[in-house]
Each structure stands twice: as C-alpha cells, then as structure tokens.
Amino acid sequence: MNEPTPVLELRDVRKTYRLPHGQRLRAVDGISLRVMPGEMLGLVGESGCGKSTLGRCMLRLDDVSSGQVLFEGRDITTLSERRLRPLRTGMQMVFQNSTAALNPRRSIGDLLAEPLRVHPAADGRRRSAAAIAARLHELMALVGLPASALARYPHAFSGGQRQRINIARALALSPRLVVADEPVSALDVSVQAQIVNLFADLREQLGLTYVFVAHDLAVVRQISTRVAVMYLGAIVECGETDTVLHTPAHPYTAALTAAVPRPVVGAPPAMLLRGDVPSPVNRPAGCRFHTRCPQAQARCSAEEPALRALRPGHEVACHYPLPPA
Amino acid sequence: MPADRMPLLDVRDLCVSVPGNGGMIPLVENVSFCVNEAEIVGLVGESGSGKSVTAMALMGLIDSPGVQVRGSARFRGQELVGMPAKALRTLRGRDIAMIFQDPMTAFTPVYTIGWQIDEQIRAHERLTRRAARARTVQLLAEMGVPDPARTAQRYPHQLSGGLRQRAMIAMALSCRPTLLIADEPTTALDVTVQAQILDLLRGLRHSHGSSVLLITHDMGVVAQTCSRTLVLYSGRMAESGPTTTLFARPAHPYTAALLDSIPPLYGSRPHRLPAIAGVPPTPRERPAGCAFGPRCAYVHATCLPAPPALAPIGAGQLAACVLPAEGTPLPPRTIAQGMQP
Numbered sequence: 001m002n003e004p005t006p007v008l009e010l011r012d013v014r015k016t017y018r019l020p021h022g023q024r025l026r027a028v029d030g031i032s033l034r035v036m037p038g039e040m041l042g043l044v045g046e047s048g049c050g051k052s053t054l055g056r057c058m059l060r061l062d063d064v065s066s067g068q069v070l071f072e073g074r075d076i077t078t079l080s081e082r083r084l085r086p087l088r089t090g091m092q093m094v095f096q097n098s099t100a101a102l103n104p105r106r107s108i109g110d111l112l113a114e115p116l117r118v119h120p121a122a123d124g125r126r127r128s129a130a131a132i133a134a135r136l137h138e139l140m141a142l143v144g145l146p147a148s149a150l151a152r153y154p155h156a157f158s159g160g161q162r163q164r165i166n167i168a169r170a171l172a173l174s175p176r177l178v179v180a181d182e183p184v185s186a187l188d189v190s191v192q193a194q195i196v197n198l199f200a201d202l203r204e205q206l207g208l209t210y211v212f213v214a215h216d217l218a219v220v221r222q223i224s225t226r227v228a229v230m231y232l233g234a235i236v237e238c239g240e241t242d243t244v245l246h247t248p249a250h251p252y253t254a255a256l257t258a259a260v261p262r263p264v265v266g267a268p269p270a271m272l273l274r275g276d277v278p279s280p281v282n283r284p285a286g287c288r289f290h291t292r293c294p295q296a297q298a299r300c301s302a303e304e305p306a307l308r309a310l311r312p313g314h315e316v317a318c319h320y321p322l323p324p325a
Numbered sequence: 326m327p328a329d330r331m332p333l334l335d336v337r338d339l340c341v342s343v344p345g346n347g348g349m350i351p352l353v354e355n356v357s358f359c360v361n362e363a364e365i366v367g368l369v370g371e372s373g374s375g376k377s378v379t380a381m382a383l384m385g386l387i388d389s390p391g392v393q394v395r396g397s398a399r400f401r402g403q404e405l406v407g408m409p410a411k412a413l414r415t416l417r418g419r420d421i422a423m424i425f426q427d428p429m430t431a432f433t434p435v436y437t438i439g440w441q442i443d444e445q446i447r448a449h450e451r452l453t454r455r456a457a458r459a460r461t462v463q464l465l466a467e468m469g470v471p472d473p474a475r476t477a478q479r480y481p482h483q484l485s486g487g488l489r490q491r492a493m494i495a496m497a498l499s500c501r502p503t504l505l506i507a508d509e510p511t512t513a514l515d516v517t518v519q520a521q522i523l524d525l526l527r528g529l530r531h532s533h534g535s536s537v538l539l540i541t542h543d544m545g546v547v548a549q550t551c552s553r554t555l556v557l558y559s560g561r562m563a564e565s566g567p568t569t570t571l572f573a574r575p576a577h578p579y580t581a582a583l584l585d586s587i588p589p590l591y592g593s594r595p596h597r598l599p600a601i602a603g604v605p606p607t608p609r610e611r612p613a614g615c616a617f618g619p620r621c622a623y624v625h626a627t628c629l630p631a632p633p634a635l636a637p638i639g640a641g642q643l644a645a646c647v648l649p650a651e652g653t654p655l656p657p658r659t660i661a662q663g664m665q666p
Contacts, residue, residue: 046515047486158604188371189542190620193586193600200597215515222588222598245590259520261545263587265569270520270549275471276485277515 005073006034007177007209008058008091013067015053025281027053029233030067032307035177040203040210042224042241044217044256046277050233055179055213059091060084072176089119092170096182098162102154108165109150112136115172139168142205143198160191167198171206181213192219199223217260221245229253232280232288235307239314249310249321252289287319295320331402332359333504333536334383339396339406341375341382343389350608352378353560355396357635360504363530365537367551367568369544371605375560376540380506382406384423385413400504419449422497426509428489432481438465439477442496449500464495467532468525487518494525498533505529508540523550544587548572553641556580559606559616562635566642574657576644579617581655615646623648623655 015028027050035041043051056062060069060076068077071091076084095101102111116132127135140147143164154162163183170178180199184192196219202208214220220227221241228238229250237250248254258271273292278284284291290300299319307317339356342349353375360366370376381387382394383405398405400421405413417423425431432441442464443457452460458477465473468491481489490510497505507526511519527550529535539551547554547568555565556579564577575581585599603620606612612619614629621628627647635645638654648654 046517160604188605189544190371190583190586190601191604193588193598194602196588197597197600217516218588218590221590222594242594255517257590259516260590261516261519261523261543261549262590263544263548263572263584265548265572267548270524272521272524273517276487276518 004037006070007037007039007072008035008211009033009068009070009073010054010058011068011070013054013057013069014065015050015057015062016065019281023281026233026283027280028057028064029283031233031235032067033228033235033238035209035211037176037209038203038207039226040212040224042220042227043211043213043230044215044220044227045230046215046256048232048277048280049230050280051213051230052181054230055093055181055211058179058211059093059177061093085119089115089173090175091177091179092173092175094163094166094170094178094180094183096186098159098166098186099154101166102162104154107151107153108157109136111154111165112139112150112169112172115169119173135172139172142171142202143168158191159187160194163187163195164198167195167202171202174206175208177209177211179211179213182215183212184219185214185216196222217245217257229256232278232283234288234317235315236289236318237316238307243314247324249314249316249324250289250318251293251295251322254322255292255294287317295322332361333364333401334360334538335397335399336379336383337397337399339379339382339398340394341378341387342393344391346609349393351560351611352608353382354632355635356555356557356562358555358562358565360536360538362503363534363536364553365526365530365539365551367547367554368538368540368557369542369547369554370557371542373559373605373607374557375608376542376557377508378560379557380423380508380538380540384417384421384506385410386423415449418445418502419500420502421504421506422500422502423506423508424490424493424497424510426512428486428493429481431493432489434481437478437480438484438492442477442492442499445496446499460499461495464499465492468492468495468498469521470495486514487521490514490518490522491525494522498529498535501533501535503535504538505535506538506540509542510539511546512541512543519546526550544572544584556583559611560608561616561632562643562645563617564642564644564646565635566638567640570640570642572658574642574655576638576642576649576655577617577646578621578623578648578655580644581658582620582622584658627651 010031010033013028013031017025019025045051057064068075113132116127121127136150137147145164184195224241227241227244228235231252237244237253245257255273275292286301286303287305290296305317305319307315310316337357341353342351356379368376383398394406439461442461446457446460461477462473470476470491511522526537551568554568554571556563558579563579582601601620615633618624618628633645633647635643638644638649
C-alpha cells in the first residue's frame with residue numbers, strides 16, 4: 001500500500017499515575033490514533049477525560065507508561081532527550097494559558113529568539129543574529145502583530161495578542177505538527193474568532209498538521225477535519241467532523257453535542273445526562289460510560305466495547321451504537 | 326405605577342467609578358434595567374464590560390477605596406444605593422442572594438457544606454440547629470444532590486464541581502430569596518453539567534418563585550435561559566430587549582458582530598469566522614464617542630462626538646447606536662447558526 005506516513009501515530013498508548021494508597025489514575029487508557037499530513041484533528045471531551053495528558057504524550061512532553069508514539073514514522077517513545085531534541089523542531093505545542101507560557105521578564109523578541117538560538121539551522125550551523133532578526137520579523141507578520149511588539153514585554157499585550165505571540169513561538173522552527181491545548185478557551189468570544197481564523201490561515205500558508213485539544217464543540221467544528229471524542233481516558237468515537245457531531249453513533253457524543261447551549265432562541269432543549277463524570281481512579285467496569293448512559297443495557301456493565309469501524313472512517317466504542325439519523 | 330406592577334428590581338442610571346488617572350474612572354455608566362417577578366434576565370458582555378461590577382454594586386459588595394456608586398437601584402421599592410450597611414446585610418442573603426463562578430472560593434474549606442448552609446439559615450431566621458439541618462437536606466435534595474444527608478456532612482473539596490455548584494445554589498436559596506444574582510454560574514463547569522445547572526435555574530421560577538439576574542459571557546447560555554437580555558460593552562449598555570428580538574434583529578452592531586463571531590455547530594461552516602477586529606477597551610482607555618466605534622464596521626462621523634444615547638427601537642428593544650435614528654438600521658440577521666439537521 002502506498003499510504004503516506006502519518007505525521008503522528010499512537011499505538012495503544014497508556015499513561016498511568018500512581019497515587020497514594022496504591023491507587024492508580026489511568027489518565028490515558030489505551031489509545032491508538034493516526035494523524036495524517038495536513039489533517040486537523042480535534043480532541044474533545046470534558047475536564048478530566050485525559051485529552052490534555054494525551055496531547056502532552058503526543059509530543060513526549062510527558063513519557064507514556066506503555067504503548068508507542070511515532071512521529072513521522074519514527075518511534076520516539078523511549079528516545080533520549082538528546083536524540084529527541086533535533087526532532088522537537090518538527091513538533092510544537094501551544095498552551096491554553098497564554099500568560100503563564102510567557103516569561104514576564106523577557107521581551108517578546110528575546111522569547112521568540114530562544115528556540116532559534118537553541119536549535120541549529122537546517123545546515124547544522126548556528127543561526128546568525130541577522131538571520132534570527134529576519135526570522136522574528138517574518139513571524140510577527142505571520143501572526144498579525146507589528147514588528148514593534150518585539151521590543152515589548154508580555155504584560156503590554158492583551159490575551160489575544162499573547163496567544164498570537166505563543167503561536168509565533170511555536171512556529172519559529174517551522175514545525176510540521178502543532179498540538180494546541182485549548183488555545184482559545186481563555187479568550188473573549190470576539191477575540192476567539194480572530195485566533196480561530198489565524199489557525200486556519202496558517203494551515204493554508206504553511207501546510208501544518210494540527211491537533212486541537214478543546215472542549216468547545218463549535219470551535220472544534222470550525223477548525224477540525226476529524227474529531228476524536230474522549231471519555232475517561234479512552235476514545236469513544238472518532239470520524240469526520242460533521243459526521244461525528246451531526247450524526248453521532250455513541251450516546252456520549254450525542255449527549256455532549258445536545259448539551260451545548262446554542263446561541264439560537266428556541267433550539268431544542270438539552271438532553272440531560274445524569275450525574276457527573278466518574279473519577280478516573282475508579283472508572284466503571286464494562287463500558288466506561290454505562291453509569292450515565294440513557295441506553296445502557298446489562299451487557300454494557302459487564303463487557304467493555306472496543307473501538308471498531310462502523311463504516312470506513314467512522315469508529316465507535318459502543319455495543320449499541322445509535323442509528324444514523 | 327400600581328404596586329402590583331412594580332418590577333422586583335428597578336435599576337436606573339447606575340454608575341460605578343473608581344479613582345485613578347487623577348480623576349474618576351467610570352467602570353459602569355448609566356446602566357438601567359429591571360427584573361420582574363419570576364423572570365430570568367441576562368446581563369451579557371465580555372471581560373471588563375462591567376457586568377460583574379454592576380452586580381456587586383447592587384449587592385453593596387464593592388468596597389474598593391474611593392469607589393463611587395451613583396444612580397438608583399430599587400428592590401421592591403426600597404433604594405439599595407446608599408442603604409446603610411446593616412439594613413443591606415439583612416436584605417442580602419434573605420431577599421437577594423448571589424452565586425458565583427467558583428463555588429470553591431465561595432465556601433470555606435474548613436467547614437462541611439451542611440454546616441455552612443445551616444449557618445446561613447440561622448443567621449436570618451430563628452431556628453434550631455436540627456430544624457436548620459432538615460431544611461438544608463431538603464434544599465440539597467431539591468437541587469438534585471444525590472444522598473443529600475450524607476453530602477451535607479462533606480467538605481467542599483470532597484465534592485465534584487457540579488455538586489459544589491448545586492450546593493452553592495442550595496445555600497443561596499436557603500432563605501427563599503426573591504432575587505438570585507448568578508455571576509457566571511456555569512462557566513467553570515463541563516457542558517453536560519452546565520446543561521443540568523441551567524435546567525435547575527430555569528426551574529427556580531416555578532419551584533421557588535425566584536427571579537434570576539444571570540451574568541454571563543456566553544450568548545448560548547442567554548438564548549437558552551433568559552427572557553430578556555442586556556448587552557454591555559465597556560461599562561455601557563449597548564442594547565437591551567427581549568432575547569428573541571435581540572437574536573433575530575440585533576439593533577447594535579456590537580450585538581450583531583458578537584453573534585456572528587460564534588462558530589456555528591450546525592449548518593454550513595464559514596471559511597472564515599466574521600471576527601471583530603481589535604480588543605475591547607479598558608475603562609482607562611475608553612475612546613471618545615461610541616466605545617465600540619474603533620471596532621465597528623459602520624462607524625462614521627456622528628458616532629464620534631459623544632456616546633450615542635439609548636433609544637427605543639420598538640417592542641421593548643433599546644439600542645445605543647445612531648444607525649436606527651439615521652434611518653439605516655442593521656438588516657435582520659441571516660441565521661448562520663442553522664438548526665439541528
């Protein structure tokens with residue numbers, strides 16, 4: 001088969017944290033996933049579902065407990081920091097808290113120049129000061145900030161501008177893969193749209209591959225080609241964005257989309273799920289969603305459903321998937 | 326106005342300003358609205374729009390040095406602005422209660438949830454501990470808290486975010502207030518839990534006869550809960566009116582642009598979102614004339630000399646914009662937010 005190499009591939013990745021009293025928190029519980037070049041994958045789920053941990057594991061900002069992480073076909077699961085460093089130029093992260101991600105005592109120019117000083121240029125040599133300065137101006141233009149911003153400090157910028165700076169820093173080394181963890185959720189709606197558009201523009205200009213970790217389904221729909229829905233550490237549904245969001249096969253996805261308060265007066269009322277998400281320390285046996293599932297049957301509490309293809313490109317982990325509308 | 330038609334809360338020209346820049350900086354300017362019996366009114370705006378400051382001023386909870394609160398806020402005809410602290414204190418908690426975004430900071434971590442709700446009840450009513458606890462357990466049950474007697478014995482950190490928010494609403498309702506001010510009550514919650522809490526708030530009108538002033542930044546939350554809505558921009562009212570009208574025919578370009586910049590969950594997906602350029606001004610740097618002017622697609626000479634006055638558009642709708650008076654009102658919205666397929 002002549003399939004292109006995935007930019008990112010996860011094979012049965014698990015991340016377990018040991019807690020006091022011998023307890024274990026399974027933050028990521030056996031996830032396999034492929035992200036193809038040019039794809040924009042939205043990773044959605046509620047707080048505590050493990051989506052941020054998974055995002056960090058993808059870039060090996062966290063080590064996985066078991067399973068494999070492949071970047072452009074190369075296994076990076078156990079690569080040493082030294083061997084990993086050259087690969088880091090190809091994969092970068094944008095964090096949610098744009099303030100915490102920027103050192104308040106360093107100017108924007110200084111912050112953006114750091115990755116360019118640490119990593120050698122493509123020819124293996126250190127970048128000259130002139131080359132770095134030229135790249136900084138390019139980056140500012142790319143994210144829509146004036147070059148005068150380089151001399152200023154993070155406090156002088158609004159939340160949206162700070163997120164632009166974070167994006168510029170992530171792009172400094174021309175990565176192929178960008179993982180963005182809730183990049184717009186801390187922003188006001190009017191500013192959020194600007195950053196969502198910026199992500200779309202950058203993908204067109206630079207041919208990037210994205211993974212968006214987010215909880216806002218409408219934002220995810222706007223910037224993703226494919227969506228993976230997580231619940232308690234596992235992917236419960238995955239497929240093309242509008243297929244998953246508009247004709248969900250998993251009852252959890254259906255509940256999640258129905259719960260979004262839509263800015264439309266007279267939209268159908270939300271289907272209410274009972275209770276809260278259970279703790280990932282004591283996750284339910286059988287299907288992890290059965291304690292809140294309106295469709296749960298006896299089999300669901302006993303046997304864990306595997307993620308299987310419902311039709312090509314649409315996978316679901318449910319014994320009784322919902323019929324297509 | 327006859328007494329029975331008097332709004333529960335009638336706010337007129339409320340202004341809040343703090344000292345700075347060698348003068349007074351207005352945080353909230355001439356905000357007027359009313360809340361009727363058993364009604365949910367939404368107060369929407371982005372961060373820094375003055376929505377929380379408005380609520381805090383109503384509750385007499387702003388104690389920043391040199392702060393000035395002017396205007397009028399009548400609760401059942403009683404003036405809240407300038408009310409002596411002691412009188413306000415009796416009113417607060419008993420007749421007007423407030424819930425906050427983060428229940429973790431509203432509860433003290435060192436006492437159980439039940440203890441704190443009991444205390445609130447006993448501060449306003451002469452009840453035995455046992456009777457107060459019985460009321461607490463009943464309230465928690467009404468708020469949909471499972472196993473309420475046991476939950477009452479738990480500490481705030483032992484509860485999930487959704488349960489803590491339910492407990493806080495139970496505490497706010499413990500003295501059967503007629504007005505509940507809810508400041509971003511679901512912002513910290515997941516959507517499936519948010520849907521439960523919004524359902525609870527909608528039900529309060531019938532179950533407890535309470536009115537709600539709901540403060541939020543989320544237009545979706547407003548559409549699903551509020552009968553009337555007030556849009557604030559940079560401390561001033563941009564627009565107010567029935568929620569249905571506001572969403573279908575916004576009269577202020579800010580309201581329209583805000584609605585358009587929300588990505589749609591259904592319907593066709595725009596190639597680019599119609600974003601609003603720039604950022605909202607801080608109260609210190611508010612531009613002359615219309616505060617939205619520098620970001621407005623329709624800005625022209627008449628917008629600049631002074632902030633446009635709030636003018637009636639029709640059917641209870643008001644907008645602080647010069648366009649309707651100039652005979653060039655905004656077109657009705659083409660609904661990008663398609664309904665469910």
